[in-house]
Amino acid sequence: MTDYATLFRSLAAHSQCVYFAYDPVSRQVTYVSPAYEHVLGGDSSRVNAELGRWQQLLHPDDWDYLQEQVALVLSGRPAVEDVELRLRHPDGRRQWLCLTLCRPAAEGEGELLTGTVQDITRVKEYMSNADKFNAKKNATLEILSHDLSGPLLVVQQLAEHVAEQAKNYSNPALDELVRLMRTTCQDSVDLIRDFVNQEFLESANVELKLARLNLVSHLRVLLNNYRDAQHLLDKRIGFTTNAEAIYVYIDDNKFQQVINNLISNALKFTPDGGRIEVHVEERAGRVRVSVQDTGIGIPAKLQPVLFDKFTKARRPGLRGERTIGLGMSVIRTLVLLHDGNISFTSEEGRGTTFIIDLPTVADEQLAHRGPQ
Structure with a gap:
């Protein structure tokens, strides 16, 4: 049987798209791909410690919007796509992100959420x-x-x-x-x-x-x-x-x-x-x-x-x-x-x-x- 996790590991490692898994019960990121560091400028080993900083950088109008989209997935919707969010960096730079969020179909994963984040600043x-x-x-x-x-x-x-x-x-x-x-x-x-x-x-x-x-x-x-x-x-x-x-x-x-x-x-x-x-x-x-x-x-x-x-x-x-x-x-x-x-x-x-x-x-x- 093909090991798809191994098959796609190289793609995730070199992609400009950030792949992640998040546990909403413990509010912890259980996995984040290497793209996190060059797309968002974070430290993969400290991703959970940095969650508070991302919330502070998120545009206030987008925080409620993000929570609404997460609630839709947790309430049974299979996925939400093209959720556009704005980060306001201390140097005045505005960064646009596009989020896709879904619930895995695999049994035993509980409330675990998986998704992707892409930088769409140039497009916006x-x-x-x-x-x-x-x-x-x-x-x-x-x-x-x-x-x-x-x-x-x-x-x-x-x-x-x-x-x-x-x-x-x-x-x-x-x-x-x-x-x-x-x-x-x-x-x-x-x-x-x-x-x-x-x-x-x-x-x-x-x-x-x-x-x-x-x-x-x-x-x-x-x-x-x-x-x-x-x-x-x-x-x-x-x-x-x-x-x-x-x-x-x-x-x-x-x-x-x-x-x-x-x-x-x-x-x-x-x-x-x-x-x-x-x-x-x-x-x-x-x-x-x-x-x-x-x-x-x-x-x-x-x-x-x-x-x-x-x-x-x-x-x-x-x-x-x-x-x-x-x-x-x-x-x-x-x-x-x-x-x-x-x-x-x-x-x-x-x-x-x-x-x-x-x-x-x-x-x-x-x-x-x-x-x-």
Whole structure:
């Protein structure tokens, strides 16, 4: 019979992955592979003495999360995978670890837990930079769309005025030039919006990649991009929260697209000098994100069909921005894929508030789903 322990001993000795066995009754590590020393910088012979130090280095928000995942395995779940944890070292360095934990199937092992730990710091740093770039890209597209469309629409309106005044001249050449000015401006505005809309619609055709993250810090990065351009948008954009750390399982890029689209709509239907407020709060095991504007509101007759695909509720913005009518339908689909729901209240002449409710990481359904 093949001795698998001997077969894999060499792999464990040279792997960058830390293998371990832990007895939760005695709270002792009964085995740790050599990778412990170069991945975590510890001393294998003193691993149990160093457990207290690892707990001190663990991010406070991650300690409860780790205990919840261990409890899931001890209560009968076979394994938990991709449990991402943060260590805060004294020199200011942040290290990301990925934990997998399971209960051996062998009889006589009692409550013994086995698992692996990998250093994913480089991957997380890369993803963080990519997410920041994506958030800035999306916000920049919306801001450029708003700024580039404005002057073109002004030229279009001037062309319409010239066309009205030129009726008495009976000059076909002049009429044709004015027509070209009007159609060129409108085509340019449509092209800008089509580009931004396509960026958004493509996001709905990709499988969600859920990850546990602090929604407050991620929304703050996104909103800061808009707030930096407030002087260009002629709107005031605010962000408030009732907590600095609210954890959810979401696809960061897709959820940013949802918020970007809601802000885009608010920009289109809020007059210059108006306000757009984004607020996030945790309440009764749910997270609520609201996007409120002081715009023109949604007519009562259009509200029942707002989330329909190719809805009749589509309408041009205050500057003539075109809409394809798919935006709100895609937003609702993305929110539902996150096990959330979206609703709104609106009054003509006073503004609109969109409300998104999401489960927190403590939600029972997501706790059994596990990290993605």
